[in-house]
Amino acid sequence: MQTYDLEADGLRGMNSILQAQSGETNQTSWEIVNPKGSHAIAVGLDAPIEVTVKGSTGYYCAGMNQQATVHVVGSVGPGVAENMMSGTVIIDGDASQYAGATGHGGLLVIKGNASSRCGISMKGIDIVVHGNIGHMSAFMAQAGNLVVCGDAGDALGDSLYEARLFVRGSVKSLGADCVEKEMRHEHLEILADLLERAGADAKPEEFKRYGSARQLYNFDVDNAAAY
Amino acid sequence: MCGIVGLFLKDQSLAPELGNMLTDMLITMTDRGPDSAGIAIYGDGAQGKTKITLQSPNAESDFANLAEDLGKSLGATVTQNDISTHTVLEIPAGQFEAARDALAEIRPDVRIMSRGDTLEIYKEVGLPKDVAERFNLSGMTGTHGIGHTRMATESAVTTMGAHPFNTGSDQCLVHNGSLSNHNSLRRKLRREGVVIQTENDTEVGAAYLTWKMMNGASLGEALESSLDDLDGFFTFVVGTKDGFGVVRDPIACKPAVMAETDQYVAFGSEYRALVNLPGIEDARVWEPEPATVYFWTHNDSTTPSQKAA
Incomplete structure (x- = not known):
């Protein structure tokens, strides 16, 4: 276990050390202490390492993550795991605006609540929120899965493309072109897998599925394989 | 931002x-x-008093004898406490409008930052x-x-x-x-x-x-x-x-x-x-x-x- 004191040794040093780790590194386990709400902690990682942040962070924690597992023992500010490509990001507390925005892959787990615009423009990332999410979540979401064990705020899935949205609690309102859809066997399987990987104590059968009505964009069933 | x-x-x-x-x-x-x-x-606020926080780009000249001059205009006791480009005046309660009018006459360059029983506001350009x-x-x-x-x-x-x-x-x-x-x-x-x-x-x-x-x-x-x-x-x-x-x-x-x-x-x-x-x-x-x-x-x-x- 390598320990890095962010307050004492600075942000740039931490990110350059973590970004320098390769797939062959023996330093696979890192602990960041004294984050004190700093921005851009553990961004741009590209190695199968585990980073634990002991405290709450500011903007853009774990952005652009590839391969790494980043675990925040606290809450995170806006834009956590923004544009994540792969790997896992776990937040023990709450997440502010646009968690997982534009993410292409990987798994983002938020054990508390996420605020507005969670999963905005997501492009393949899987997001599991144990609590509630705020308004305008999954706006223009293109691919991936957003799982919400609590409630969703206003305008869920507005202008949605092909992302799947699963909500266990209430949805305050659906956005334009977002509709409730039939929960089929394959969806229950996806959901069961995500809930298990996210450590969420919920049953797939308790969720409803929402998706795009495909009235707002030029969806053609003949091209379905391309989506 | x-x-x-x-x-x-x-x-x-x-x-x-x-x-x-x-x-x-x-x-x-x-x-x-x-x-x-x-x-x-x-x-803190004193009973029966109103505080006015003023700012001036020419604090030294504007704040010289300000309490005395304003006191004369209002026919009341006024105190002042200068802090850099600001000063806090204490005037009798209920006299704010009269003080504002008087200040426009006797110190046309001062700006009123705040007024109230207990409120003071300090603000300036800079880091x-x-x-x-x-x-x-x-x-x-x-x-x-x-x-x-x-x-x-x-x-x-x-x-x-x-x-x-x-x-x-x-x-x-x-x-x-x-x-x-x-x-x-x-x-x-x-x-x-x-x-x-x-x-x-x-x-x-x-x-x-x-x-x-x-x-x-x-x-x-x-x-x-x-x-x-x-x-x-x-x-x-x-x-x-x-x-x-x-x-x-x-x-x-x-x-x-x-x-x-x-x-x-x-x-x-x-x-x-x-x-x-x-x-x-x-x-x-x-x-x-x-x-x-x-x-x-x-x-x-x-x-x-x-x-x-």
Whole structure:
């Protein structure tokens, strides 16, 4: 276990050390202490390492993550795991605006609540929120899965493309072109897998599925394989 | 982008530390607003007196014999306490309008930063740490206070464009965001007799709340109706003599974090601003909901913590 004191040794040093780790590194386990709400902690990682942040962070924690597992023992500010490509990001507390925005892959787990615009423009990332999410979540979401064990705020899935949205609690309102859809066997399987990987104590059968009505964009069933 | 900090003490044993804590929070928010900074602080007030905080670009000449000259005009005893470019006058209660008129005659260059029983506002152009040092903000004491670091978007970088804004006795407001209907609303409020000193959008927001409260609304009700009548982006933090409120517009893209313990309620644009507060590790920390009014008061007739919406 390598320990890095962010307050004492600075942000740039931490990110350059973590970004320098390769797939062959023996330093696979890192602990960041004294984050004190700093921005851009553990961004741009590209190695199968585990980073634990002991405290709450500011903007853009774990952005652009590839391969790494980043675990925040606290809450995170806006834009956590923004544009994540792969790997896992776990937040023990709450997440502010646009968690997982534009993410292409990987798994983002938020054990508390996420605020507005969670999963905005997501492009393949899987997001599991144990609590509630705020308004305008999954706006223009293109691919991936957003799982919400609590409630969703206003305008869920507005202008949605092909992302799947699963909500266990209430949805305050659906956005334009977002509709409730039939929960089929394959969806229950996806959901069961995500809930298990996210450590969420919920049953797939308790969720409803929402998706795009495909009235707002030029969806053609003949091209379905391309989506 | 701008930075907001606010601290409302529930435990008055922290009062001597208020300036110190707020200054630390303010300087942490320098990245969000390096243009100018300001602080509103609710401290001591003397019975039967009104405090006026003034600023002058020519402080030395304008403040010389000011209390004496104003006292003569008002036919009353006036005291003054100069702090850098600002001075705090104490005049008999009920004489604010007369004092404002007299000041326009005898010291035409001074600007009124605030008025009230306990409120003082200090604000200047410059880095927050320089502004804090200039006024020795860390040495100030009080029951609650609000600070702002400004990155101007809507009007010029001037002392008068800095926050907080005071548009009614003991009222203050700071803002992160931009209002888009401030011109029409300013005209309307001026017709209603509300004094608005600048072309700044935030002052219109403050004047709007003052106007609502002049017409009988509580602070909570005024904040509630601001959600209907103000167009634009805003996270507002407001202060009154014994209250502290927060509201965000329905889109809520301007950041906000709050923390509450048995000792205080704190507001920060970012969690960074709160990390050095005592007991923050065990505080209840949350993001205020969009279009929801939060309000705390020292007045015992209401509950100490209430969500007015």
